[in-house]
Amino acid sequence: MQNILDFFNTFIFGPALPFVVFAFGGWLFIKYGLFIICRPQKIISVITRKNTKDGISPFKTAMLALASTLGVGNIVGVSTAIYSGGPGAVFWLTLSAFAAMPLKYGEVVLAMKTRENKNGEYRGGAMYYMRKLLKSKTLPVIFAFLCIVNAFTVGNIVQINAVTESFEKFFSAKPIFIGTLMSVIIFLSISKGTKRVSGITSKLIPLATAIYTLLSLYIIIVNFGKLGSVLSLIIKEAFSVKAAIGGVGGYAITRAMRYGVARGIMSNEAGSGTSPIAHAKSNLESPAEQGFWGIFEVFADTVVMCNLTALVILFSYTEGVVEKGLTGMELVLFSYSKYAGNIAGYIIVISVFLFAYATVICQGFYGRECVYYLSEKKAYTSIYTLLYCLAVVYASQISGKLLWSLTDFNISLMTLINTVCILILSNEIKKETDAYFAE
16 A cells, blocks of 8 residues: 555656646746736735625635644644755745645635535535536546545644644653544534634634744744755755656656645645635635635745744754654654754644644534535534544554555645646636726
């Protein structure tokens, strides 16, 4: 199983995903009229505008989507990207964010255009625009299944595993105890529906982000003198050919690019088709305006949060930490504690817990929506919720390379399928965009 996943991730998805993200994202960037960089004031005015309408506000839907993206991917994902792809992975991770913005914008616009009002609640996502605009019956079902698998892997097991690892290290807590406790809390959170989940994430995400950002900025300011050498190292390693692997169609893709883009997509989920499920709940009428929140989501997640983690890790990287063979949560905890003392470790543990909790309940919500799409019978969503919470307990007991390989495989497949759909439907997105700016 491990060898099969490694083959696909290394030789098929590895070369294909960076090409798809950069080529399709860059082309859509131009096709939309470059408004992302030419009219940033419009985007800012929309996301800062007060919303007083009934229903779930765009801010709450954005925080719900960010609950999924702001998590272990920003912390452990960045760490594994640097460990596996070197410092140059940070460059490709950041660059992929700007290619990902038009993809995220496009999928949110499509989700808003095709959403349905069922029993007074909006429901939408990739499954809906695949069915309504592409007229496909099979593809939405396949995608919904992949999304459910994604909820159990990157949305559940990866997150809980990071939490239990950090709690075990700092508090000597038994993983099974932490897993069981979180399982109960998560069940109480997601079993009450969208309003409960969005209400929790709209308060939790700003708090967790503020805590983590302040700690990271403190370390960056203290080590400001090293910033130049770290940035130079990132650029130098980004174009290193020493770790190149075979490409497709004449392209040579370095490990730095492969891991940087893969972890970037895992973090911001642009093009993967998950976030539109949350954005479709918004009380906004304009698909384009809700799409602006998708752009903000990618910027906050990858350009800001991922780079905060990366810079702190690379400060210690330049001082020989690579020889210690640390990766994942161990590398993060070592790097932050090195510059901010033991208190940093506790802050990281708390931040990981808050982010992971928010991610798990959001991904649990995504999975429920996909189960509902496949069957509207309440019994199925109830069974899913129970299994999802039981997986939290299981997640506290496992770890290993196989998990990350499965995660990369699943999210890469989702992203490739959905990104091609966005490209096919790009004229629909452009019409909506042109009509909005023409007003």
